[in-house]
Amino acid sequence: MNREQLITLVTEKLKLIRTEKALTQDQMSDLLGLSKKTLVQIEKGRIETGWTTAVAVCALCRDSTVLQHELGGDPLEVVDLIANHGTLQPKEKTMGGYIWWKNLSERNGYRLQQNVISNHYRILDTNNYRLLSSFDEQIAMQVWEKL
Structure with missing residues (x-):
């Protein structure tokens, strides 16, 4: 897995992760430091998250079963591997x-x-x-x- 693949995965699963955590769009956008408009655009597939947002999702939602299932365990281990070149x-x-x-x-x-x-x-x-x-x-x- 590389940065682009992680960004794509987080982009595609962000709404599911948010709903799993029982957060509103306002709460999730505040948690991630995004505007609600940007979060809506990501959730609708119009734009992708950036690397920083993908890392923030992995860190702040590391107990998410969606993330753990998609990444095969601890999301931060995968982020750490990517950031440290494997x-x-x-x-x-x-x-x-x-x-x-x-x-x-x-x-x-x-x-x-x-x-x-x-x-x-x-x-x-x-x-x-x-x-x-x-x-x-x-x-x-x-x-x-x-x-």
């Missing part, structure tokens, strides 16, 4: 990847997984801490081989 190495606790992840390989308690929706890769340690996230398969495999 690779992260945070040590962050995960749920272990039982919903949106398929195990590609497992050894010594480590798991190499791929997200079934966004297709990015990650490596988890024995306690489900994320050692790496990347859209780049080569980078994921290089780190995997070093473990």
